[in-house]
Amino acid sequence: MSPVRNSARELLEIVEAGGSPQLLGEGTGSAREPVSSETESTRRERLRESFLSDLVAAGLGELDVMVNLQLPNSPKHVDIVLSGLDPHSGEHSYMLVNLADLPDAKVAEPELLSVDGELVLHPAVRARQQCEFLMDATPELAKNPRSVHGLAYVDGDSEEWLQEYDKSDISIVFTPNAGVNLHYHLRAQFDAASSRSATAEAGDDFLALHHGPTYLFKTEVSEKGRVQKTIRDNFVLLDEQQVAYQQVLAAVHHARAGGKPTVVVVMGGPGSGKSAVALKLKRDLDAQGFEVEYATGSRSFTNTLRSFSTSRSDRPQGGFRYFNDYMTADENSLDALICDEAHRIRETSLKRYTPRAVRERAGRQIDELISVAKVPVFLLDEKQKVRPGELGSLQEITAAARANNHEVRVIRLDGQFRCGGSDSFDVWVARLLGLSSQPPAPWSRITTPDDDHLTVASAPTPEALESWLLRQQEVEGGTARIAAGFCWPWSKEPEVRNKTRHLVEDIDIDGWRRPWNARPEKPVPSAPASHFWATDPRGFGQVGCIYTAQGFEYHWSGVIFGPDFVRRDDQWVADRDKSEDTDVRKADPEYFHTLTAHTYKVLLTRGMRGLCLYSTDPETQRFLDSMTQ
Secondary structure, three states: OOOEEEEHHHHHHHHHOOOOHHHHOOOOOOOOOOOOOHHHHHHHHHHHHHHHHHHHHOOOOOOEEEEEEEOOOOOOEEEEEEEEEOOOOOOEEEEEEEEEEOOOOEEEEOOEEEEOOEEEEOHHHHHHHHHHHHHHHOHHHHHOHHHEEEEEEEEOOOOOOOOOOOOOOOEEEEOOOOOHHHHHHHHHHOOOOOOHHHHHHHHHHHHOOOOOOOOOEEEEEOOOOOEEEEEOOOOOOOOHHHHHHHHHHHHHHHHHOOOOOEEEEEEOOOOOOHHHHHHHHHHHHHHOOOOEEEEEOOHHHHHHHHHHOOOOOOOHHHHEEEHHHOOOOOOOOEEEEEEOOHHHOEOEOOOOOOOHHHHHHOOEHHHHHHHOEEEEEEEEOHHHOOOOOEOOOHHHHHHHHHHOOOEEEEEEOOOOOOHHHOHHHHHHHHHHOOOOOOOOOOHHHHOOHHHOOOEEEEOOOHHHHHHHHHHHHHHHOOOEEEEEOOOOOOOOOOEEEOOEEEOOOOEEEOOEEEOEOEOOOOOEOOEOEHHHOOOOHHHHHOEEOHHHHOOOOEEEEEEEEOOOEEEEOOEEEEOHHHOOOOOHHHOOHHHHHHHHHHHHHHHHOOEEEEEEEEEOOHHHHHHHHHHOO
């Protein structure tokens, strides 16, 4: 999307002439978004006008100004981006400006403010994080970090908190009454003698910058042919993500000092950054010497964490474990237990071969997870429950926490960082699958100009879907995967041809034949184990299911709707008899429908840059075609 853009002088004239509503916009990504009242709207409008006036008063009226620019790979926006020339080097210089209207703000935790009972990032920290996020996603800027600056322009009733943040060379905070001090600072970053054509060229170059993809799990092959697996440990957290991170750190330090144990619940949809928050917490708490472990209910996700991690922890398996590993753990033996994919928590941790002595003392899994740590952290999306017996919910966690005498903090992450950072896409998927009170609608009717970097399509055949993905990989780059509803049997043994083990092509759709991903206990030379289907470059040749796709992301996603979920008379119909998932088939019809809709929602939200859909059912395919227009 092209932001509202002009010179500072011309934008100020527009504002003064009463043309500011277009500049205000909704969801600009400010510290308190969206604007909730006319009074607040008016204050923010006045703050923007004040900043433009300061630019002109500083002699920088010809600077290129962009309003409401979306960050790459993110749903978040920068209030104002300034482009011009560095006064010393003559090179392009950029500044990200965070406008913040924060009446009655008070310091709450390090780098956090309390505003009307809500915790928000300090505006200068938010500006710094946006700069770091932009440089992380933009290789050219990362090579020249001195070209990127951050500034918070803040109006508040109290200024006692303005300097309460960790200073950095990237960002600084000013108020509208800063006057010449702000003007000196701005002129130190931008040449006041630059012409409008020169600043416009800098702005053009900024918009033309190439933004690289972001990965949670990364597989690379070195020049010597060695496979290198890593988890990124330098994710830059934004807004609510950083608030969640800071609150957990504060709770862990408080509990270590003798304070009351606290359960923290971080809620967010697919791609909202829950795992990025969790992995950064694990890394930093390890580095600070705390006893911390990271647990999930997924074999694929846990094995991937173990394989890719460079954890400094001296705990077994780097401190990456399963939810059912804590039946015999001592109470409060950990400072923190990070429970990712907490919607997969089950009633009990008992397994088939659990010894009788352990069975006799075993309780509920949620109680085991809470009692083992002073600060249990639950990363939760209640709409990702895809199997019967998955009990993780805010209600269950809250009740168990209070029963165990823990305080409870709930933090909600907004937006999502997959699917081009498109909030519209989340709405579209929910409506498409009947998970919204609103009826399905074509993508073209829901999309906004911010979604122009996200591709949504359908394909008439599985061959066409596969070709679409291969073309995207070749032209646009990135990784692609095909996933499907669990509607075909999964062979227990590979087949042997010429003394070599091969995957069985279990999926047959009108002659298009492909195998499921390999079973973890039955490896074959040509394919990765199921745990690594989403992250190993060899995974494209197989079709993944919910259990290998959930928790992961890739750039281009192909999803095959099987006969277990078809469209009839403007309604979705879920058919248990068409499912090959023996666990899910045990659910009653209504719950089976919900679990199946959740399954396809997870599959549809794995792609970071694009999605292509195909259904084996002709009527459903016509519906998908109409929805992807």
